[in-house]
Amino acid sequence: MYVAIKGGERAIRAAHALLDACRRGDPDVPELDLDQIREQLGLAVDRVMAEGSLYDPEFAALAVKQAQGDLVEAIFLLRAYRTTLPRLGESEPVDTTRMAAMRRVSAVYKDLPGGQILGPTFDYTHRLLDFELADGRDAPDIAEADEPLHEPLPRVLDWLNAEGLIEPPGGMGQKQPDTAPDVAVDDAAGAADAGDDASEKCGGPHPHNDDPEPGDITLDPLELPAGRDVRLQCLARADEGFLLSMAYSTQRGFGRNHPFAGEIRTGEVAVELCPEELGFPVSVADITVTEADMINQFKGGGDVPAQFTRGYGLVFGRLERKAVSMALVDRALRAEELGEEASSPAQDHEFVLLHADNVQASGFVQHVKLPHYADFQSELALVRGLRRKWEVGKRGGGTTTDGAGDTPEAHDVDDAGDSHLHSFGPDGMENGA
Amino acid sequence: MKPKSRYTFAYLDEQTKRMIRRAVLKAVAVPGCQIPFASREMPLPPGWGTGGLQVTAAVIGQDDVLKVIDQGSDDTTNAVSIRSFFARTANVATTTRTSEASIIQTRHRIPETPLREGQIMVYQVPIPEPLRWLEPRETETRTMHALEEYGLLYVKLYEDITRLGEAATSYNYPVLVEGRYVMSPSPIPKFDNPKLDRSPALQLFGAGREKRIYALPPFTAVESIAFEDHPFTVQRWERACDLCGSAESFLDEIVIDDAGGRMFACSDTDFCERRRQAGNRGAMSAGLIAEELAGELIGESESEGGAQ
Numbered sequence: 001m002y003v004a005i006k007g008g009e010r011a012i013r014a015a016h017a018l019l020d021a022c023r024r025g026d027p028d029v030p031e032l033d034l035d036q037i038r039e040q041l042g043l044a045v046d047r048v049m050a051e052g053s054l055y056d057p058e059f060a061a062l063a064v065k066q067a068q069g070d071l072v073e074a075i076f077l078l079r080a081y082r083t084t085l086p087r088l089g090e091s092e093p094v095d096t097t098r099m100a101a102m103r104r105v106s107a108v109y110k111d112l113p114g115g116q117i118l119g120p121t122f123d124y125t126h127r128l129l130d131f132e133l134a135d136g137r138d139a140p141d142i143a144e145a146d147e148p149l150h151e152p153l154p155r156v157l158d159w160l161n162a163e164g165l166i167e168p169p170g171g172m173g174q175k176q177p178d179t180a181p182d183v184a185v186d187d188a189a190g191a192a193d194a195g196d197d198a199s200e201k202c203g204g205p206h207p208h209n210d211d212p213e214p215g216d217i218t219l220d221p222l223e224l225p226a227g228r229d230v231r232l233q234c235l236a237r238a239d240e241g242f243l244l245s246m247a248y249s250t251q252r253g254f255g256r257n258h259p260f261a262g263e264i265r266t267g268e269v270a271v272e273l274c275p276e277e278l279g280f281p282v283s284v285a286d287i288t289v290t291e292a293d294m295i296n297q298f299k300g301g302g303d304v305p306a307q308f309t310r311g312y313g314l315v316f317g318r319l320e321r322k323a324v325s326m327a328l329v330d331r332a333l334r335a336e337e338l339g340e341e342a343s344s345p346a347q348d349h350e351f352v353l354l355h356a357d358n359v360q361a362s363g364f365v366q367h368v369k370l371p372h373y374a375d376f377q378s379e380l381a382l383v384r385g386l387r388r389k390w391e392v393g394k395r396g397g398g399t400t401t402d403g404a405g406d407t408p409e410a411h412d413v414d415d416a417g418d419s420h421l422h423s424f425g426p427d428g429m430e431n432g433a
Numbered sequence: 434m435k436p437k438s439r440y441t442f443a444y445l446d447e448q449t450k451r452m453i454r455r456a457v458l459k460a461v462a463v464p465g466c467q468i469p470f471a472s473r474e475m476p477l478p479p480g481w482g483t484g485g486l487q488v489t490a491a492v493i494g495q496d497d498v499l500k501v502i503d504q505g506s507d508d509t510t511n512a513v514s515i516r517s518f519f520a521r522t523a524n525v526a527t528t529t530r531t532s533e534a535s536i537i538q539t540r541h542r543i544p545e546t547p548l549r550e551g552q553i554m555v556y557q558v559p560i561p562e563p564l565r566w567l568e569p570r571e572t573e574t575r576t577m578h579a580l581e582e583y584g585l586l587y588v589k590l591y592e593d594i595t596r597l598g599e600a601a602t603s604y605n606y607p608v609l610v611e612g613r614y615v616m617s618p619s620p621i622p623k624f625d626n627p628k629l630d631r632s633p634a635l636q637l638f639g640a641g642r643e644k645r646i647y648a649l650p651p652f653t654a655v656e657s658i659a660f661e662d663h664p665f666t667v668q669r670w671e672r673a674c675d676l677c678g679s680a681e682s683f684l685d686e687i688v689i690d691d692a693g694g695r696m697f698a699c700s701d702t703d704f705c706e707r708r709r710q711a712g713n714r715g716a717m718s719a720g721l722i723a724e725e726l727a728g729e730l731i732g733e734s735e736s737e738g739g740a741q
Contacts, residue, residue: 008508009517076478083474084440221469221644224572350570360642363478367559370481370511373685374504374541374700378603378622380686381668389598 023068037061046317047071052078053237055287055316076359092272092281096291098152101267106156108260114150156263157293166308202274202281225349231333236315238356240322246346247328255344257331258297266290266318290315292323296331299338309338443490443523449473453491460648465610467561472644482515484639485538485557493536498526500534505542505700529703543625545682545704548634556619558640563607563617583615586658594663609656624667624683629655674699675717677708
């Protein structure tokens with residue numbers, strides 16, 4: 001039986017043993033080890049880390065293995081594990097300008113300081129099954145570049161910002177810079193130099209050190225309406241498929257926001273902690289992230305000259321599709337702030353933020369598999385009672401609108417033709433009344 | 434590979450438990466009002482009782498005796514899973530006897546055996562917002578609660594009565610707490626609603642996915658939404674339990690053959706078992722079929738204390 005009330009524990013144990021057998025598959029086939037998953041299924045590991053919101057390739061690989069490749073299940077495993085981990089501190093803001101990029105492209109300028117760096121990308125590949133790969137292939141020789149990349153890579157949106165052509169990173173309310181654009185490029189490099197100086201002490205002149213303390217969706221319940229800090233956190237660990245469809249819907253006219261890929265970059269960034277007893281930041285990890293800086297529909301009028309707007313995406317790993325989706329949805333969620341009508345699903349804070357998390361969605365959708373027979377029994381009794389009333393009405397007894405005191409005749413269970421009528425009798429009074 | 438992680442008592446770290454206890458205290462102070470809390474991911478899926486799980490984890494102590502039921506039964510899959518979770522992570526004694534338990538975590542039922550002072554009921558809540566199906570927006574419904582704007586609920590009830598002759602809500606039937614907050618009792622059958630009223634037990638409601646906790650302190654007045662000329666009614670069966678003969682308890686309908694033949698048995702398996710131990714018999718308990726069914730469907734619970 002589906003819910004064997006006796007032997008439930010035995011059945012569960014047996015089901016889990018069978019699950020493990022399914023995980024292992026044919027025992028004659030060598031078992032996957034975590035190194036293989038981490039090294040050869042890197043994008044699966046990246047997705048699990050991003051949506052599990054825990055940067056740990058080893059545990060993410062374990063989750064992929066344990067979940068038999070079901071990434072949403074793997075994400076859940078990692079998320080449930082991360083919630084038990086102690087918090088050692090808060091990192092300094094990560095400076096993506098100083099990223100050691102493996103990929104950096106802009107779709108708004110043909111060429112730019114630092115260059116278009118394609119890096120590892122599926123773009124421009126022909127999606128033909130590579131039958132040779134089936135038998136395995138050694139890693140290709142990758143030649144070292146003649147000279148290192150221009151570091152730090154200046155940011156495309158900083159040039160536009162310097163010219164006042166795009167809203168500042170924090171939104172329209174911020175003061176516009178009054179520097180000329182040609183100086184601004186040097187400034188971007190200069191800011192990075194200042195960043196070097198900032199490494200000497202904590203809370204140094206970081207461009208965002210005056211920002212209010214950001215929220216934390218892992219420590220505080222989501223309060224609506226939510227600020228952009230909290231929204232970006234939700235999007236960063238949102239389900240990739242959900243974000244992709246939401247982003248796509250904006251491109252098809254449900255909250256259009258005219259995105260240009262100002263700059264997309266992938267690479268390693270340093271995570272720095274500032275231990276109180278030291279008073280200066282120390283690098284605790286290098287993590288791979290993908291950042292999408294989008295240039296969107298311009299605004300202006302009244303006190304504000306015309307300028308482009310922004311959408312921002314940042315995710316763990318090489319998840320470019322997700323970073324771009326995130327940036328489009330971020331921009332869509334800023335509709336009201338930017339004086340646009342927010343009438344589409346992607347612009348609706350409650351709709352997007354409360355349904356984006358696949359751990360929650362998957363859990364609740366699948367909870368329908370739990371037994372519901374007490375609830376169903378209640379509904380059965382109600383429907384039977386309503387049918388009986390309806391039949392009485394049809395027979396000309398007049399519809400009674402009085403739910404009370406209308407005693408049903410007892411029916412025999414074996415009275416096949418009519419057996420749905422035997423068990424209901426509304427009680428005229430509240431219990432104990 | 435890294436060393437194996439060790440989990441703390443009842444799984445959650447102490448800071449998290451303190452945060453949940455603060456929300457519980459706030460909830461007790463404002464009966465029926467939904468208090469936001471920073472729900473954590475648990476090793477069970479959201480929507481499978483993570484709110485109840487976190488509330489239990491925050492209030493359980495080493496000396497507690499825990500009972501877990503799902504749809505009234507101690508031995509359905511999820512109840513077994515949650516009970517063994519606490520047996521494993523908190524190493525507490527577990528029981529199937531309502532009278533022996535100090536904490537009872539439940540999904541969708543209140544035990545038939547009357548509760549007593551000192552017991553804590555922990556309810557698993559899927560949708561804590563009683564106005565959700567009338568207004569999907571959290572921002573709106575919070576304002577409605579603040580302004581005691583409950584007209585919509587009465588409009589729905591009025592429409593049900595005019596169209597169908599009675600309330601069309603058979604479970605998760607909304608209640609008014611101490612004349613102030615309308616509260617979702619979780620999907621218990623409305624049959625159980627009267628048990629909420631002035632219960633001597635402390636009743637805590639946890640919604641994990643929805644990040645809300647609310648509570649009924651002992652002896653709180655809880656009234657099911659109704660009109661004076663259309664009083665609240667509960668389901669009643671024309672028959673008694675086929676196993677123990679109880680005419681007072683909520684019955685489950687069990688299809689027993691291909692012809693759609695049915696038997697009825699108490700949804701509360703512990704209550705049914707105690708009655709049979711006391712010598713009570715139902716219509717089917719004499720026959721051989723019933724013995725088999727009782728064996729298959731009702732049975733003794735295998736877990737008495739501690740992990741398996």
